[in-house]
Amino acid sequence: MKILVAVKRVIDYNVQVRVKEDGTGVVTDNVKMSTNPPDDNAIEEAVKLKEASKATEIIAVTVGEEKAQETVRKALAVGADKGIHIKVDGIIEPLAVSKILQKIVEKEKPDLVFMGKQAIDDDCNQTGQMLSALLNWPQATFASKIIVKENKLEVTREVDEGLETIEVNVPAIVTCDLRLNEPRYASLPNIMKAKKKPIEQINASDLGVDTKPRIQQIKVEEPPKRKSGIKVANVAELVQKLKNEAKVI
Amino acid sequence: MSREVMEYDVVIIGGGPSGLSTAIKLKQLDKNLNVCLLEKASEIGAHILSGNVFETRALDELIPNWKELNSPIKTKVSKEKFLFLSKTKSLSWPTWLLPSVQKNHNNYIISLANLCRWLGEQAEALGVEIFPGFPASEILYSDNGAVKGIVTQDMGLDKIGNKKDSFEPGIELHGKITVFAEGCRGHLGKQLIKKFDLNKGKDPQQYGIGFKEIWEISDQNHEEGLVMHTAGWPLDNNTYGGSFMYHAENKQVFLGYVIGLDYKNPHLSPFDEFQRFKTHPAIKKILEGGKRISYGARALIEGGLQSLPKMYMSGALLVGCDAGTLNMPKIKGSHTAMKSGMIAAETIIENLKEKKDLSIYEDKFKKSWVYEELHRARNVKPSFSWGLIIGIIFTGIDQILFRGKLPFTLRHRRSDHETLKPASEMPKIDYPKPDNVITFDKTSSVYLTGTNHTENQPVHLQLKDSALPTRYTLEKYDEPAQRYCPVGVYEIQIENDNPKFVINSQNCIHCKTCDIKEPSQNITWVTPEGGGGPKYGNM
Numbered sequence: 001m002k003i004l005v006a007v008k009r010v011i012d013y014n015v016q017v018r019v020k021e022d023g024t025g026v027v028t029d030n031v032k033m034s035t036n037p038p039d040d041n042a043i044e045e046a047v048k049l050k051e052a053s054k055a056t057e058i059i060a061v062t063v064g065e066e067k068a069q070e071t072v073r074k075a076l077a078v079g080a081d082k083g084i085h086i087k088v089d090g091i092i093e094p095l096a097v098s099k100i101l102q103k104i105v106e107k108e109k110p111d112l113v114f115m116g117k118q119a120i121d122d123d124c125n126q127t128g129q130m131l132s133a134l135l136n137w138p139q140a141t142f143a144s145k146i147i148v149k150e151n152k153l154e155v156t157r158e159v160d161e162g163l164e165t166i167e168v169n170v171p172a173i174v175t176c177d178l179r180l181n182e183p184r185y186a187s188l189p190n191i192m193k194a195k196k197k198p199i200e201q202i203n204a205s206d207l208g209v210d211t212k213p214r215i216q217q218i219k220v221e222e223p224p225k226r227k228s229g230i231k232v233a234n235v236a237e238l239v240q241k242l243k244n245e246a247k248v249i
Numbered sequence: 250m251s252r253e254v255m256e257y258d259v260v261i262i263g264g265g266p267s268g269l270s271t272a273i274k275l276k277q278l279d280k281n282l283n284v285c286l287l288e289k290a291s292e293i294g295a296h297i298l299s300g301n302v303f304e305t306r307a308l309d310e311l312i313p314n315w316k317e318l319n320s321p322i323k324t325k326v327s328k329e330k331f332l333f334l335s336k337t338k339s340l341s342w343p344t345w346l347l348p349s350v351q352k353n354h355n356n357y358i359i360s361l362a363n364l365c366r367w368l369g370e371q372a373e374a375l376g377v378e379i380f381p382g383f384p385a386s387e388i389l390y391s392d393n394g395a396v397k398g399i400v401t402q403d404m405g406l407d408k409i410g411n412k413k414d415s416f417e418p419g420i421e422l423h424g425k426i427t428v429f430a431e432g433c434r435g436h437l438g439k440q441l442i443k444k445f446d447l448n449k450g451k452d453p454q455q456y457g458i459g460f461k462e463i464w465e466i467s468d469q470n471h472e473e474g475l476v477m478h479t480a481g482w483p484l485d486n487n488t489y490g491g492s493f494m495y496h497a498e499n500k501q502v503f504l505g506y507v508i509g510l511d512y513k514n515p516h517l518s519p520f521d522e523f524q525r526f527k528t529h530p531a532i533k534k535i536l537e538g539g540k541r542i543s544y545g546a547r548a549l550i551e552g553g554l555q556s557l558p559k560m561y562m563s564g565a566l567l568v569g570c571d572a573g574t575l576n577m578p579k580i581k582g583s584h585t586a587m588k589s590g591m592i593a594a595e596t597i598i599e600n601l602k603e604k605k606d607l608s609i610y611e612d613k614f615k616k617s618w619v620y621e622e623l624h625r626a627r628n629v630k631p632s633f634s635w636g637l638i639i640g641i642i643f644t645g646i647d648q649i650l651f652r653g654k655l656p657f658t659l660r661h662r663r664s665d666h667e668t669l670k671p672a673s674e675m676p677k678i679d680y681p682k683p684d685n686v687i688t689f690d691k692t693s694s695v696y697l698t699g700t701n702h703t704e705n706q707p708v709h710l711q712l713k714d715s716a717l718p719t720r721y722t723l724e725k726y727d728e729p730a731q732r733y734c735p736v737g738v739y740e741i742q743i744e745n746d747n748p749k750f751v752i753n754s755q756n757c758i759h760c761k762t763c764d765i766k767e768p769s770q771n772i773t774w775v776t777p778e779g780g781g782g783p784k785y786g787n788m
Contacts, residue, residue: 012291012699012784014699014700014701014784015699015784015786016696016697016699018542021465029786029787030294030360030362030363030366030786030787031786032291032292032295032699032784032786034291182413182414182415183415184405184415184417185404185405185415185417185779187253187417187420188255188380188383188401188420188422189253189255189420191380192255192378
């Protein structure tokens, strides 16, 4: 079974994101970038399946600027066999990414596509679902447990009500939750080896996909500052304020 | 435990200016050399914090065409100011009366973190293998006692040291020569200095803690290229320190404060002194209408030549501030650190090719301009042990009249951990509450450093005696760790009427102040999991 894993380069989750003064976006110059955390879970799950002899090959793919390659390199260091980097500059929306991934799926013919449930930069949570529609493959989103069965996957999903277990036929798209596994560390020798593994570079324009944004971004701004709290003298005052000022009871 | 081994010609520990310069120079001298460089931060530059007004002398020698290579050295110093502050007034000191070491007209205002990122790219292009996210946790010795390499940090241990599913054992990196370039108070450098008695006959090392904030300020207050330093308020005459404010590009100012860690009053809080400093009318008026965008802190070396340990030992060299090459009166260490690394590289080549002894490192160092600089500078810092006013008068005589050539050398008498007086004998200091506009608390500050450490891992701030803080240090010194730590790692909490010493190690920004200042040397900083610690941008 061949698994394609999509990974995205995002601002590291520890970095305090800062909005550009002119409101056109967020500051990314000299900011630490990393692999989108749930994408790490997607890679880890694929590697685990390969270690359990349930997968034969893992291809890591990313869509983005030149430096996005780093995320593919990291995936190679923790166990992916081959990397693909689709080069595209500027903002790229989930629909365009899905269309690009569709082309890669047609080319590489994987049995499964894994990716993170959503990216922590735009929080769109759309790419997996759109790709599933484009390919007309079943989807299992928010996966926190995956069991491989004959031509099927049993997937436990993290949903609002609790956990939902579903079965999907292979080929399928699975989007991964943070609870799926604990991603491993890349060892130093494996990072060395990963430097020698191949990464195929393809220009997005060569795939015949229209990557023009469909959404016009008007303004990016910081959320309003929280007002500082007050101390109340007693419960009566609290109730009075909740009722008359906050108007919540 | 048997570990995987990788062999190199040279293993370099630390991706700051000294380590990267060593690596670059080595590959320039012999492109076939196998050189690897380890960095504990998640990427090169993420643990680098410095003023920084950069003197290009070492870089001119290392990469003469740096101007053509899109280096992040753009803002030339255009104007200088030096202010003496009293509580409400400021007195501008004429720049022609400043010693020449404090003149900056040929220098640049830079982000050292960005310079290191750029140096990292230059090194990689030359074939240096750079591994960010891999701290060196342990030194390896061969049977004859020579350093033979290091072990990288084990990853994936839980709080009590058990292996998690993600466990990834550290590996051994062997080098014909290992270069330690960890910066001020490197935890392996400290072990080497002790084991090889490298500071025999030297004065105790002196340290400072340096804070830095980056502010975006309003157009009319910004003067690109302006370098301003202050001395005086809020510190008293007996505490060594001062501020810097550098107007960089993009309407940013790099604002910082340095306080000597030889301060005596355990009630002093370096962080709060820095915050209070910003409320001075001369400073506040520049910041008003602006926004703080970064915060960080790091210990620095102040001891100079008297405290500089021997920098070579069997199988290894110390470079930069892992030894202590900072020039204190110049308030600069980047160029001297780089030069020490370049000299180390020349030494290594001669050692490997011509079998010359590593002791030639010291001879080369003594013949270099770094030594000459440090020799001239040597009497400035110790003179301030007599207080600010006498220190300034002496420095004027020493630096302006005699140009550092007075026929004697003042000594550093005590280590910084020995200088605190008992809390009961010293005045308490009442620091103003933060206004969250100009001044801030530690909690909101630590947030800006981007620091994090995987929660379930062994605590990397180790106590030799875990009961000592509450049994002794709390009563005698009012546990100063609560105050000298710039991010509030250490807290005294009261639990069932008993004090409890809490270590919030995930907040640590690797400044090493606790390892230096703890009066009983009870705290030891060791490496946490790789990639942990701050995520500084352009610091």
